[in-house]
Amino acid sequence: MKVQVPVHKNNDYQGTVADLTYQGNGVVKVDDFPVFVPNALPGEQVTIKVTKVTRNFAWGRVMKWQTKSPDRVAVKNKTYIQTGIAPLGHLKYAAQLKFKQHQIKELLEKAHLDKIEVLPTLGMAKPYHYRNKAQVPVKMVRGQLETGFYKRGSHTLVPIEDFYIQDPKIDQAIVVVRDLLRKYHITPYDERTGKGCIRTVMVRRGYYSHEVMVALVTNTHRLPMADQIVAGIVAGVPEVKSIVQNINDKKTNRLLGTKDKTLWGAPEIHDQLLGINFVISPLSFYQINPQQTERLYQIAIDSAGLDGSQTVIDAYCGIGTISLAVAKHAKQVYGVEIVPAAIRDAKRNAKHNGIKNARFYVGKAEDQFAKWQAQGLKPDVVIVDPPRKGLAASLIEATGKMRPQKVVYVSCNPATLVRDIQRFADQGYHVTKPIQPVDQFPQTTHVESVTVLERTGK
Ligand code: SAH
Secondary structure, X not given: OOOOOOOOOOOEEEEEEEEEOOOOOEEEEEOOEEEEEOOOOOOOEEEEEEEEXXXXXXXXXXXXXXXXXXXXXXOOOOHHHHHOOOOOOOEOHHXXXXXXXXXXXXXXXXXXXXXXXXXXXXXXXXXXXXXXXXXXXXXXXXXXXXXEEEOOOOOOEEEOOXXXXXXXXXXXXXXXXXXXXXXXXXXXXXXXXXXXXXXXXXXXXXXXXXXXXXXEXXXXXXXXXXXXXXXXXXXXXXXXXXXXXXXXXXXXXXXXXXXXXXXXXOOOEEEEEOOEEEEEOOOOOOOOOHXXXXXXXXXXXXXXXXXXXXXXXXXXXXXXXXXXXXXXXXXXXXXXXXXXXXXXXXXXXXXXXXXXXXXXXXXXXXXXXXXXXXXXXXXXXXXXXXXXXOOOHHHHXXXXXXXXXXXXXXXXXXXXXXXXXXXXXXXXXXXXXXXXXXOOOOOOOOXXXXXXXXXXXX
16 A cells, blocks of 8 residues: 655645654654654644655754744754754753653553653753763865864754853863864865865863863874974963874774874873772763763662672773772672773773772673673672663573672663663563663753662562
8 A cells, every 4th residue: 555645845834743752853743644843842833844755754844833832942052953962952951851751751651661660860950061072073164174063964064162061161172273273274174085184173171180182183194283283282271181183094984093192291181980080091981971970870889789798790881980989889890891992991990099809801791791601600780881772682691690689770772771671571680769860961862871670589
């Protein structure tokens, strides 16, 4: 049967926004056919123009609002929504927090797990200026070198100076670097030709340490006028501790290459989380919202119910942030992580902090779990903090066989969390506390949460 698509490109339609997708788009139904509309909130009556049609859904743009949602905030700068810097920037913060809580609830309901409670999302008192890291593309726009952000779903650069969700000191440093690149006529990389020098400017700033790292990501091995640029950064960014050139000469969307060259100062900066010192290299993964990360980790640690006698596994441990925070409260911690450089940092971080009861392993978590299980390791608590795709089924099975009392699941994707909760049930593990969402990424659609599962029965 051929289904007729009821909307046509460039036509206008009127409707009421029925829902907000997990990506933050409003949904307007035209004869039951969904049209996704950015910057449209549930309950609003709108006139939309359809911009793109596929078989199962369409995209549209609001032409006119007949009514506006009481949850709407006037957005000072539309580029935040256009670029995906703040896709929820038009929604009141309290409503953003509800939206995130609701997403987990809805997925649980769909899986017939509606008995599991979800607490209100813990938000920030000041839900902006929180990012401790920026990666900003550099491009030629109308004959001038610009730094900014790409329009959603495109490589069109929108010049931006105030990024709203970044540490303002980072924004200032980016402007200093941009002006120096202009002054010394450094050519931006051109994706089409593969030519040009500067691709990306990355800036990190320690939340407690205030140490700043500036990394210039170049397509070429040589950075012309490097000495002058370095001197300009040192003069213009008083907190700078590290200036690095990162070479990325591949035709790729990846922002950073694998090769670093320290141009000035230290090859790394430092910061603290829960009182533990961390070394941050240009390529290290480090949580970008330190205030909320401390709350998230504290909840994970408290949920684990540690009294110093337990053996803990921290899977997907990155540079060991959770492992080292847990070590004080545990007998022994084992961390596993797939990126070798991260494990190198984790070991260094353990040493710097005088932590002797944490051991780190490079590998796929699922493989290492199989090994640990075969070796007869008996953890009391397993903490997992996987990427968006969630846990491998085999990891959940191996966990079941090692029979820890508790599993603490830190999730950045409610969909895979709910799937994994169901898989844990097959191993005799059930959610014993309400799920706690913690807003790590205000103004964006990302949902982070902590879930506690315990072995019951079996
Ligand atoms: N717990 C850390 C890192 C969490 S991010 C922190 O809070 O800082 C998820 C981590 O999982 C990343 O460091 C990523 O490199 C790692 N990872 C991804 N797939 C993996 C796998 N199959 N096995 C082990 N680690 C993996």
